[in-house]
Every structure is written in C-alpha cells, then in structure tokens.
Amino acid sequence: MWVYEKKLQYPVRVSKCDPRMARYLAEQYGGADGELAAALRYLNQRYTIPSKVIGLLTDIGTEEFAHLEMIATMIYKLTKDATPEQLEKAGLGPHYVSHDSALFYNNASGVPFTAAYIQAKGDPLADLYEDIAAEEKARATYQWLIDMTDDVDLQDSLKFLREREIVHALRFKEAVEIIKEDRDQKKVY
Amino acid sequence: MNSNSQIRRWYPFVGPHDPCEPMIVRTYVVPPNQYIPFQPMNLPQFSLEEALRLGTLWPALYSPYQSKCGGGSY
Amino acid sequence: MSEQPIVCDKAYYAKLLELQQLDFGLLELNLYLDTHPHDHHALQQFNYLAQQRMQCAQQFEMKYGPLMNYGHSFSGYPFQWPDTPWPWQV
Numbered sequence: 044m045w046v047y048e049k050k051l052q053y054p055v056r057v058s059k060c061d062p063r064m065a066r067y068l069a070e071q072y073g074g075a076d077g078e079l080a081a082a083l084r085y086l087n088q089r090y091t092i093p094s095k096v097i098g099l100l101t102d103i104g105t106e107e108f109a110h111l112e113m114i115a116t117m118i119y120k121l122t123k124d125a126t127p128e129q130l131e132k133a134g135l136g137p138h139y140v141s142h143d144s145a146l147f148y149n150n151a152s153g154v155p156f157t158a159a160y161i162q163a164k165g166d167p168l169a170d171l172y173e174d175i176a177a178e179e180k181a182r183a184t185y186q187w188l189i190d191m192t193d194d195v196d197l198q199d200s201l202k203f204l205r206e207r208e209i210v211h212a213l214r215f216k217e218a219v220e221i222i223k224e225d226r227d228q229k230k231v232y
Numbered sequence: 233m234n235s236n237s238q239i240r241r242w243y244p245f246v247g248p249h250d251p252c253e254p255m256i257v258r259t260y261v262v263p264p265n266q267y268i269p270f271q272p273m274n275l276p277q278f279s280l281e282e283a284l285r286l287g288t289l290w291p292a293l294y295s296p297y298q299s300k301c302g303g304g305s306y
Numbered sequence: 307m308s309e310q311p312i313v314c315d316k317a318y319y320a321k322l323l324e325l326q327q328l329d330f331g332l333l334e335l336n337l338y339l340d341t342h343p344h345d346h347h348a349l350q351q352f353n354y355l356a357q358q359r360m361q362c363a364q365q366f367e368m369k370y371g372p373l374m375n376y377g378h379s380f381s382g383y384p385f386q387w388p389d390t391p392w393p394w395q396v
Contacts, residue, residue, distance in 0.1 A: 046378055047374065054322075112394070192301055214340065283330055284330040284331075288334065
C-alpha cells in the first residue's frame with residue numbers, strides 16, 4: 044500500500060524558459076538510470092532480498108518516486124507554455140507530434156522506457172551491486188545535466204537529487220556489509 | 233570556485249593529429265561515500281534547513297558540484 | 307472545476323518549507339536507521355522529529371487543506387482533497 048502526500052520532497056523552481064532542458068531531463072525520467080528505473084528496480088528486488096535489507100529497499104524505492112515527481116515537475120514547468128515552434132527548436136518536434144506537451148517515459152533521445160533497463164538476479168550481492176552502480180550512474184547523469192544549464196534554480200534542485208544518489212549508494216554499500224556479516228541471523232532448526 | 237578536494241585530475245594523451253583543440257586536463261569527482269564503508273554513529277549533523285538545502289543530514293556525506301555552465305555557488 | 311481556495315503566499319511557502327525540512331530529516335534518519343537499527347541516539351532524534359512533524363503537518367493542513375489521501379488527513383466541507391494546487395503546480 045502506498046499513500047500519496049500532496050507535496051514535493053524538495054522545492055522545484057525553474058527560472059528560465061528552456062524546453063531544451065526538458066528534453067535532456069527526460070534521461071532521468073524514463074532513462075536507463077533514471078528515477079523510474081530506480082524505483083521499479085528496488086521495489087521489485089525487495090521480494091527476494093534477505094529480510095535485513097527489505098526495509099532499506101522499500102524506503103529508497105519509495106524516495107525514488109518522490110524524485111520522479113520532482114523531475115516531472117521540472118519537465119512540466121519547462122514545457123507547460125511552450126509553443127509547437129519552441130518545442131521544435133528545442134528538438135522536441137518528434138515528441139510533440141506523438142504526445143503534444145504530455146510527459147512520457149522515454150530517455151533524452153526519445154527511446155521509450157523498457158524493463159530491460161533493470162535487473163533482478165535474486166542473488167543479494169548481484170542485486171545490491173547493481174543498485175550501487177545505478178546510483179553512481181545517476182549521480183554522473185545529474186552532473187552532466189547540471190553542466191547543461193545556467194539556471195541557478197534548476198541547478199539547485201538537480202544538486203539536491205545528485206546528493207541523494209551519493210547517500211543511497213552509501214546505504215546500499217552498508218547493506219552489502221550487513222549481507223556479508225550475516226549479523227544476528229536467526230537460527231531456525 | 234574554491235579548491236574542491238573531491239575533484240581528481242588526469243591528463244589525457246594529446247595525439248599529434250587530434251582535430252579538436254586538446255583538453256589538457258580532465259576531471260572527475262570522487263564523492264565521500266567512497267571512503268565510508270559503513271557510516272559511524274554520532275557523526276556531526278547539519279541543521280534541518282541546511283540538510284534539506286544540501287541533500288544530506290551529515291556534512292561527512294556532502295559532495296559539492298559546480299556547473300560547467302556557470303551559475304550557482306556550491 | 308474547483309476554484310483556487312489556496313493563496314500561494316509567502317506564509318504558504320514558508321510553512322511548506324518547514325514541513326519539507328522536518329520530513330527530510332526524518333527520511334535521512336529513516337534510511338540511516340535501516341542500516342543502524344541499534345543507534346539509540348538516532349532513534350531518539352527520529353521519534354522527536356516525528357512528534358514535531360505531526361504538529362507542523364497539522365498546522366499546515368488547518369490552513370491549506372489535507373496533505374494525504376485515504377483518510378490519513380481530515381478534510382473540511384466540501385471535500386478538499388481534489389483542490390488545486392497540486393505539488394507540481396506551485
């Protein structure tokens with residue numbers, strides 16, 4: 044069960060009309076290392092991960108949906124009042140003919156989201172190392188996105204999201220240590 | 233930008249026939265999570281205001297990033 | 307269509323930010339406690355902030371309407387949950 048909360052995790056402010064950035068931000072919306080992929084990856088892996096780390100996967104997976112909503116907010120604001128001409132100039136002509144200004148789960152190149160982006164091996168180490176790698180890749184993506192805009196307000200929200208990847212990666216590394224050590228495992232005979 | 237201790241530099245080989253102006257220095261960031269295998273207890277904390285603004289409750293986990301496009305101060 | 311009952315004034319953004327700050331502290335501590343379940347001190351801080359969060363959310367909802375659906379928040383008449391603004395609109 045999930046319950047929605049009518050607020051963003053972090054304020055999203057966009058000060059520059061720049062539909063070009065909306066196109067690039069799609070990488071973190073429906074891209075391979077984006078927030079949708081992250082949320083679905085963790086919330087799916089949790090069913091077969093040792094009990095000690097189910098809570099962590101649940102909580103980080105849930106936070107990823109809050110990040111997805113932040114990215115959606117950025118894209119929404121950047122395209123809300125853009126004319127077809129402006130969208131076309133930003134390289135979003137193909138997007139417009141298929142979706143108008145609706146959001147869609149595709150990456151920055153317009154490739155639709157696929158479950159092939161995420162993995163569940165059922166082996167706790169394989170899954171957690173995938174998760175750590177995904178966080179580092181998302182951190183790098185946020186860096187390149189921050190490099191692509193001089194909008195200080197947009198940079199601000201993206202820097203928040205970048206830092207979250209670093210904290211998540213640390214928590215997943217701690218989860219690996221917990222798995223390795225098998226701390227206070229219940230012995231059932 | 234003041235010197236950011238998380239930035240690493242390397243110097244790619246410059247080929248004699250490279251068509252573009254060579255980038256002499258390349259950089260990448262090594263965030264602090266790379267040096268913390270398991271977070272110790274009782275680390276100092278940011279205030280709640282700072283924590284939200286910077287994206288973490290603990291200064292030890294904070295990694296600044298400066299846009300290559302300019303703008304922004306941290 | 308619901309009219310716009312909420313004025314997105316300075317006080318609205320200030321109260322929202324206060325709630326976001328409390329909630330972020332709680333989220334960070336929650337993830338930390340997931341891997342450090344025996345940290346007494348952090349747990350104490352978590353419970354203390356949870357208490358503060360409840361008060362702050364209640365004050366916010368009295369002024370600006372329900373934050374959560376499915377009965378996790380109270381509502382005035384007429385049902386306020388579907389009212390704008392939604393998070394991405396402010």
